[in-house]
Amino acid sequence: MNVEKLSSKLTEKGLKVTPQRIAVLEAVMQLHNHPTVDNIIEYIRVNHPNIATATVYKVLDALVQNQLIKKVKTSQDIMRYDAIVEKHHHIYSSDSERIEDYIDEDLNNLLTAYFAQKSIPGFEIEDVNLHIIGKFKSTDNS
Amino acid sequence: MNVEKLSSKLTEKGLKVTPQRIAVLEAVMQLHNHPTVDNIIEYIRVNHPNIATATVYKVLDALVQNQLIKKVKTSQDIMRYDAIVEKHHHIYSSDSERIEDYIDEDLNNLLTAYFAQKSIPGFEIEDVNLHIIGKFKSTDNS
DNA sequence: TTTTAAATGAGAATGATTCTCATTAAATAA
DNA sequence: TTATTTAATGAGAATCATTCTCATTTAAAA
Numbered sequence: 001m002n003v004e005k006l007s008s009k010l011t012e013k014g015l016k017v018t019p020q021r022i023a024v025l026e027a028v029m030q031l032h033n034h035p036t037v038d039n040i041i042e043y044i045r046v047n048h049p050n051i052a053t054a055t056v057y058k059v060l061d062a063l064v065q066n067q068l069i070k071k072v073k074t075s076q077d078i079m080r081y082d083a084i085v086e087k088h089h090h091i092y093s094s095d096s097e098r099i100e101d102y103i104d105e106d107l108n109n110l111l112t113a114y115f116a117q118k119s120i121p122g123f124e125i126e127d128v129n130l131h132i133i134g135k136f137k138s139t140d141n142s
Numbered sequence: 143m144n145v146e147k148l149s150s151k152l153t154e155k156g157l158k159v160t161p162q163r164i165a166v167l168e169a170v171m172q173l174h175n176h177p178t179v180d181n182i183i184e185y186i187r188v189n190h191p192n193i194a195t196a197t198v199y200k201v202l203d204a205l206v207q208n209q210l211i212k213k214v215k216t217s218q219d220i221m222r223y224d225a226i227v228e229k230h231h232h233i234y235s236s237d238s239e240r241i242e243d244y245i246d247e248d249l250n251n252l253l254t255a256y257f258a259q260k261s262i263p264g265f266e267i268e269d270v271n272l273h274i275i276g277k278f279k280s281t282d283n284s
Numbered sequence: 285t286t287t288t289a290a291a292t293g294a295g296a297a298t299g300a301t302t303c304t305c306a307t308t309a310a311a312t313a314a
Numbered sequence: 315t316t317a318t319t320t321a322a323t324g325a326g327a328a329t330c331a332t333t334c335t336c337a338t339t340t341a342a343a344a
Contacts, residue, residue: 016289072217073215128274133267180300193323193324220299
């Protein structure tokens with residue numbers, strides 16, 4: 001995604017367009033493996049060596065607030081981020097920190113239908129997503 | 143759950159039975175709201191004022207390793223724990239840190255059936271659980 | 285342009301978690 | 315039961331991710 005498109009995403013949300021915000025947004029989009037803040041900073045500093053750590057954190061917060069990216073829930077105390085806004089689920093490795101996206105329209109439909117029919121008393125559902133835990137069999141990356 | 147039962151849970155896993163481990167296990171079981179480590183320490187120190195912070199962390203790790211409790215995935219950088227071992231899902235408040243358990247046998251069956259029929263290439267599923275995000279309507283606690 | 289309000293940078297501060305290591309205690313063997 | 319062994323605990327320091335502060339800079343509006 002080019003700078004113009006990234007800029008317009010920010011503008012659409014009423015956010016000021018700054019080089020730092022472009023860089024962070026681009027980084028989260030390029031780093032497909034649900035990057036940590038460290039991953040993001042490392043990526044950005046190649047082309048943008050002076051960006052402050054606190055700036056990256058503040059930009060990430062702003063992007064999350066405006067739903068341009070999402071936080072990924074983990075069982076660790078470091079935060080990870082996700083640039084995919086399309087409805088999807090996550091596959092978690094049980095023997096590494098690998099997290100993959102899982103897009104499955106049938107599953108979405110199944111869950112939507114299920115909760116259309118079965119509501120939870122005292123609770124208004126806004127979103128549901130499945131966490132799939134297991135082991136990646138292949139050899140390439142884990 | 144009494145001390146004998148808690149002890150035998152530890153023994154079954156090959157863990158030494160210590161007053162600290164009993165106390166931590168009991169705390170996580172008593173505190174039903176997916177407590178933070180701080181919640182747990184505060185609870186324990188009432189009857190056990192000298193337990194060290196590091197001990198609580200170490201005991202929690204040991205209990206998680208031995209599957210007597212579970213870590214709860216969150217979008218925050220503090221860890222929360224869950225003493226329920228029964229298969230269940232989680233309801234997350236979108237406007238507070240409240241997390242509730244969601245037990246639904248029909249949903250379990252639906253998901254099991256779905257993934258019995260539809261496998262994920264290169265991945266061996268060990269567990270799936272649903273995260274339900276939304277708003278609690280009631281007034282009591284949120 | 286000028287103004288204004290917001291974003292950034294640098295480093296200090298915070299706070300959850302981990303580490304270290306001497307001491308203590310649980311489980312096992314005698 | 316007592317001695318032995320091995321692991322767990324306590325205390326506080328250390329670490330590390332994240333947040334805060336505030337002076338400076340910059341984007342966008344006037």
